[in-house]
Amino acid sequence: MSQSSPALWTQLPPGSSSQSPCDRYKHACCSNDGYVYILGGRDSKCLRDFWRYSVCNEWTDLSCTSEAAPEELEGHSMVAHKGFLYVFGGMLDSPYTKCRCVLWVFDIALMPTNRKGHSAVVLGSAMLVYGGFIDMKGSSQDFWTLDFTVTQQWPTRT
Known part of the structure; x- marks a missing residue:
C-alpha cells in the first residue's frame, strides 16, 4: 500500500451462528487456508477456548479439552505453517504457575469437521464417531477414531 492510499477498517459482523x-x-491468532484461528486469552479470567472463523462469517468452537491441549493461556503466540498451528509460550492465570505446555502443535488436517446428529461409542481405549450432519454439506459417512491412550489425534478410520 502506498502512503497516498488511505487504509480502511471495516468491522466484521458478529457471525451467522449463535456461537x-x-x-x-x-489471545493468539493466526490464519491458515482461508480460516482464522483464535486461542485462549483473557476476559475477566484466563480462557481455554479455541475458535475457527471462516470467510462465510461463521465461528466454530474447536475442542481444546484433551490432555495434550494447552491450559488457560494468555500472552502466547500462534502461527500456521504447512497445515499445523504452533502455539508457543504464554502464561497461566497465575504468574507463579509453571506452564506444562511450552509448545503445542495442532494438526488441522487430522481433525474431523464439527458435526451434529452423529453417533459415538467407546470401544476399548478409543472413541469412534460415525456420520452426522455437517453444516451446508449435509449428512456424512465419515468414520473417525480417537485413541485415548496414544496420541489424542484424529486419524480417519476406514
Whole structure:
C-alpha cells in the first residue's frame, strides 16, 4: 500500500451462528487456508477456548479439552505453517504457575469437521464417531477414531 492510499477498517459482523468468541485480549491468532484461528486469552479470567472463523462469517468452537491441549493461556503466540498451528509460550492465570505446555502443535488436517446428529461409542481405549450432519454439506459417512491412550489425534478410520 502506498502512503497516498488511505487504509480502511471495516468491522466484521458478529457471525451467522449463535456461537462466537467472547470479548478478549492477550489471545493468539493466526490464519491458515482461508480460516482464522483464535486461542485462549483473557476476559475477566484466563480462557481455554479455541475458535475457527471462516470467510462465510461463521465461528466454530474447536475442542481444546484433551490432555495434550494447552491450559488457560494468555500472552502466547500462534502461527500456521504447512497445515499445523504452533502455539508457543504464554502464561497461566497465575504468574507463579509453571506452564506444562511450552509448545503445542495442532494438526488441522487430522481433525474431523464439527458435526451434529452423529453417533459415538467407546470401544476399548478409543472413541469412534460415525456420520452426522455437517453444516451446508449435509449428512456424512465419515468414520473417525480417537485413541485415548496414544496420541489424542484424529486419524480417519476406514
